[in-house]
Amino acid sequence: MEASKVIHAIYTDDDVLMNAVKKVKAARHHIEEIYTPFPVHGLDKAMGLAPTRLAITSFLYGCVGLTVSIVMMNFIMIEDWPQDIGGKPSFSYIENMPAFVPIMFELTVFFAAHLMVITFYLRSRMWPFKKAENPDPRTTDDHFLMEIAVHGDENELTNLLKETGAVEINLIDKTH
Known part of the structure; x- marks a missing residue:
């Protein structure tokens, strides 16, 4: 079942991440979530998120x-x-x-x-004693993680992420 697989691409620079988001969206891949150690200006717009109310x-x-x-x-x-x-x-x-x-x-x-x-x-569903949903603890310090759903050829997506400057790419099975 490929719908339960995601790729975690790790970046070490916010500017590289912004360019990567634009390239991944242009290639019509669905970005599930992005985890950052600090707010990245313009990231919500680049991801195509609706403005908050x-x-x-x-x-x-x-x-x-x-x-x-x-x-x-x-x-x-x-x-x-x-x-x-x-x-x-x-x-x-x-x-x-x-x-x-x-x-x-x-x-x-x-x-x-x-x-x-x-x-x-x-x-945000953040209540007391809630377990953190952060997939990689490094994103609280100095790394940026882009979580992309795998729909189709994962090698093509992996190559695209390498081209965008990802320093680490991991395939994760979300069923477990």
């Missing part, structure tokens, strides 16, 4: 934080326990809003940041 969720989380801050301050400072602080009575939220702007800003940022971290971890 995490920025939209961040904006929505910020809106939730702003709403929570407004409702919280209106309840606490105007309805539940109004106080005359420095001769400024709490008749309405709008009259006192300039004093509440720092709290509104901080809660907007707080909600956006914390909920984005949780969303990122859930979306």
Whole structure:
């Protein structure tokens, strides 16, 4: 069953990797995943990945934080326990809003940041005590690994990867 075989091509330079990705995609091979020790600018575009929608969720989380801050301050400072602080009575939220702007800003940022971290971890399926899915520990230090599905002639694909500058090429059977 050839669909379960993948080739792991190891590279030692990010520029060589970027050129290799472009050549492999031009040859119409499917790149399953790329493991890198640091983010490589433009790699997502070269692989043809769709843009992320995490920025939209961040904006929505910020809106939730702003709403929570407004409702919280209106309840606490105007309805539940109004106080005359420095001769400024709490008749309405709008009259006192300039004093509440720092709290509104901080809660907007707080909600956006914390909920984005949780969303990122859930979306990436990275929860506590999860075993790492990294196929080669060297990719956490100084190597780059391209995982390509084998569909057809593996010798042709191996030769293409050698031409692109791969320093190591391994055929892996994913059924085990």
